[in-house]
Amino acid sequence: MIGEIRKKDLNPVVDALPYIDQGYDEEAEAAAMALIQEECSRYRHVTSTKYDLPPLNFNKFLTELLKAEFERIQNRQPMQGLNMRRYELPGPSSTRVGDLDSWQEALQNAKAQLEQQDLRILSLELMVEYGAEAWRMYLEKAEKTRNLYRKHISSLREKVQAVHFSRKRKQTEAGDKLKQLEARWVSLVTKNYEIEKICAEIAVQNVIKRKQLEEEEEEQQQQQQTVVAES
Template sequence: MAGEVVVDALPYFDHGYDEPGVREAAIALVEEETRRYRPTKNYLDYLPPPNYNAFETEMMKNEFERLQARLPMEMMNMKRYELPTPTAGKMTDISAWTECLENSQAQLEHQALRILNLDLMQEYGASAWKMYNGVLSQMLDQAQKQLQDLRKKIQEINWQRKNEQSVAGSKLEQLESSWVGLVSKNYEIERACAEVEKEIQEIQQRQGKR
């Protein structure tokens, strides 16, 4: 395959990484390759333009505009909680008093609902919170179990790599030892052949003189 790089390093088996000059040589190789690397002007051209407003709600948009304009935050409108009486000109107006009465009834209902919610929270809030904490604890246990499984898989992969590299390293040592032995034998055979050829030449020379 074109451009394929074969990595022949066996970090679990090889030695000598801590020797002087090895780290400097590796850094020099990286810097040399970096000088040959010519990145494009914009390597993100193939991606669509980002939509920064995809998750922006109308309320968020208004708040961002307020912050950009450096305007103060609008105070909470408490008018709906007020119980104003009719104005001086409408003190005898039945419809004005009716509106004030409906407003007060709505306020009373709202406060009654708040009291009901507080009573419910006081009675069931602790149990609901315990259930919520239980769900969080269960989620935490699941996340920790996933983390342990991932760490176990990583460890198994590392052990597998170490075992494969140790086997490959031992085989390489055997092959290297065999290669050294064959080279030595070939050298001995070549030397013996040279000595035999020399003896033959001497014999031929002695026979030629007779």
């Protein structure tokens, strides 16, 4: 239940002035928890919020290739090896040795393989001639990019540190101001209490003096009546 909330079940309270606040005592914490419980008691307690979430879609990123691979693993089938046929130069089969079309097909395959090998050799020659320089330029660019990001990170850290220092300075000044205001408030409350106390004492004295005056006036009237009666 919400009424059974304990301290370990809550996240730390975010203080308004963390640089100067000294935390809160048990009485203040109990008072805050009482307010939280009173506020939570106004609303219906929800034990689960699962119905607020959409159903999980585990197949969102499951492609046909992944499905086939998972099926192969589930069936414990071996992985298909590399197709090396493109590197082979097979001639016509023994039954088609005299077939001209078979020889033309084999010749076209040989030309394609030769062209592919020429392209590979050309790529290797280009890599030997320009690869080292291209790689060096790439590393220099990567180094410059890394240094740029390092400077940017250092600048951000300095700005964050400056924000922390500024917050600490402002909160320290605010803390001193709050302490002064608190001391002034205590002084004013104390003076008001003393004034109220003196006013109450004066009021009591006024009541006593009023009674004394009334008694004196009554005594004088009685004396006057006595003198008149004797005369």
